[in-house]
Amino acid sequence: MKKLLRRYKFLLVLLILNILLVVLYPSIGQKSVVITGNSLLEMLSIIPPIFILLGLLDVWVQRDTMIKLMGEKSGFFGISLAFFLGSAAAGPLYAAFPIAGVLLKKGSKFSNVLVFIGAWSTTKIPLLLFEATSMGWKFMLTRFIIDIPGIALIAYTTDKLLSSKEKQYIYDNAVSMEKHI
Known part of the structure; x- marks a missing residue:
C-alpha cells in the first residue's frame, strides 16, 4: 500500500489541492478541476498511442x-x-x-x-x-x-x-x- 501511495503521491496531492480549492474558493476551485480534468483527458488520449508506437519500435x-x-x-x-x-x-x-x-x-x-x-x-x-x-x-x-x-x-x-x-x-x-x- 505504501508503495502504491508513493507512486501516486503527485496525483493525490493534486486531488487534495483541488478539493481544498473547491471548498475554500469555489469559483477558482471549479476552474482548477476543469483544467485538471482537461489536462488528464488530453494526456490519456496521447499516452496510449505513444505506448503502442513504443511497443512497435521495440519489436520491429x-x-x-x-x-x-x-x-x-x-x-x-x-x-x-x-x-x-x-x-x-x-x-x-x-x-x-x-x-x-x-x-x-x-x-x-x-x-x-x-x-x-x-x-x-x-x-x-x-x-x-x-x-x-x-x-x-x-x-x-x-x-x-x-x-x-x-x-x-x-x-x-x-x-x-x-x-x-x-x-x-x-x-x-x-x-x-x-x-x-
Whole structure:
C-alpha cells in the first residue's frame, strides 16, 4: 500500500489541492478541476498511442540496427536522424521521454537522444508551420537557424559534462524502466 501511495503521491496531492480549492474558493476551485480534468483527458488520449508506437519500435527495430543508425559510431547521420525524428514528431514534450528511453535501451548514442529531445521540443514541423503563418517566415527561419546549433551545443556539452558512470546510470534506468511499465 505504501508503495502504491508513493507512486501516486503527485496525483493525490493534486486531488487534495483541488478539493481544498473547491471548498475554500469555489469559483477558482471549479476552474482548477476543469483544467485538471482537461489536462488528464488530453494526456490519456496521447499516452496510449505513444505506448503502442513504443511497443512497435521495440519489436520491429533490432538493437543492432539502432546501434548502426544512431549508436556511438553513427556520426553525422545519427545526429541528422535524431533531429529528423524529433522534428517530425507530434505531441507534447512529455511524450518524447518514453521514446528517448527506448532509443537509449536500443543503444542510441546519448548525445543523439539529447538531439532528439531538443528537436522535439523546439523544431517540430507543425510548430514551425504555425510560427510561419502567425509570426512570419522570417521569424520562423531565424528561430529555426538559431535552434539548430543551440540543440547541438546543448547535446554536446551535456554529453561531455556527464561522466561515463552517470551516462551508464541513465542507460541502466532506461532498461529497468521497461519493467515498471
